Amino acid sequence: MSEAKKESKYKAPALEKGLEILSELALAERPQTLTELAQRLGRTQGELYRMLIVLEHAGWLRRDEAERFTLTGKMLDLSLRHPPVRRLLDLALPLMRRFADAHSQSCHLTLPHQGCGLVVACAESPAELITMVRPGARLKLSDSSTGLCLLAFGDESLGDEALASLSKKEHSDFEKKLKASLASGHVLRPSRLIHGVTDLSVPVRWNPSTPAWAALSCPCLLPPDSKTAADSLLPDLKAAASELAQALGAHGARLW
Numbered sequence: 001m002s003e004a005k006k007e008s009k010y011k012a013p014a015l016e017k018g019l020e021i022l023s024e025l026a027l028a029e030r031p032q033t034l035t036e037l038a039q040r041l042g043r044t045q046g047e048l049y050r051m052l053i054v055l056e057h058a059g060w061l062r063r064d065e066a067e068r069f070t071l072t073g074k075m076l077d078l079s080l081r082h083p084p085v086r087r088l089l090d091l092a093l094p095l096m097r098r099f100a101d102a103h104s105q106s107c108h109l110t111l112p113h114q115g116c117g118l119v120v121a122c123a124e125s126p127a128e129l130i131t132m133v134r135p136g137a138r139l140k141l142s143d144s145s146t147g148l149c150l151l152a153f154g155d156e157s158l159g160d161e162a163l164a165s166l167s168k169k170e171h172s173d174f175e176k177k178l179k180a181s182l183a184s185g186h187v188l189r190p191s192r193l194i195h196g197v198t199d200l201s202v203p204v205r206w207n208p209s210t211p212a213w214a215a216l217s218c219p220c221l222l223p224p225d226s227k228t229a230a231d232s233l234l235p236d237l238k239a240a241a242s243e244l245a246q247a248l249g250a251h252g253a254r255l256w
Contacts, residue, residue, distance in 0.1 A: 148201070
C-alpha cells in the first residue's frame with residue numbers, strides 16, 4: 001500500500017487538532033486567545049475549545065487571566081528526556097560550565113531544527129551581570145550569529161528556507177558574511193539583538209571537512225574597564241566544541 005493511501009485510510013482528527021495547536025503555539029511570539037488560534041488554524045472556535053481545555057488539564061498548555069494560551073515547559077522536558085539528547089547534554093554541559101566559569105561568560109548550544117536554531121543547553125556565567133539565551137529558544141537562522149554559524153558550516157540544505165525570504169540586497173550581504181565566517185572558521189560580530197554584546201559562535205563538527213551539526217555560542221558581555229578582548233575567548237570556545245564532538249562521536253548527527 002502506498003504512503004498516500006495509508007494517510008487517507010488512517011485518520012485521527014482529535015490528535016491532528018491537538019498537534020496543530022501545539023505546533024502553532026510553539027511558533028507564536030505571544031500567548032494566543034481561542035479566537036486567534038481559530039483564525040490562524042482555519043478552524044472554528046468550537047472545534048478547538050475542548051481540545052485546548054484537555055491540553056491545559058494535561059499540563060501541555062497554560063492559560064492566563066486574559067484567557068490566552070501558551071505552552072508550558074512540558075514539551076521541552078519531554079524532548080530533553082530523549083536518550084540521544086540526554087547523552088548530548090550529559091557531555092556538553094560540563095564542558096560549557098568549564099568555559100563559563102573560566103571566562104565569566106554564558107554560552108549556549110544550538111541545533112538546527114525545523115528551519116531555525118533550537119537552543120538545547122545553556123551554561124550560565126557566574127558573574128553578577130550576565131546575558132544568556134534560555135534553553136528552548138528558537139533563533140532565526142538569517143538574523144542571529146548562531147544562525148549564521150549554522151548556515152556557514154552546516155548542511156547546505158539549511159540555507160534554502162532560511163534565505164528564501166531575504167531581498168536581493170539582503171541575500172548578497174548575507175552571502176558576504178557567510179564567506180567571511182568560512183574564511184575565519186567562526187562568527188564574531190556585534191550582537192544584532194543586544195547593544196554592547198559581542199556574539200561569538202563556533203561550529204561543532206567531527207572534523208573540518210564535515211558539516212557542523214550544532215553551534216556553540218557565547219554572547220560576550222564585557223565591562224567598560226575590561227582588558228580582555230572578546231576574540232581572546234575563541235580558542236577556548238573552539239576547544240570546547242572540538243572536545244564535545246570527539247566525546248559524542250557519530251551519534252550527534254541523529255539527535256532529532
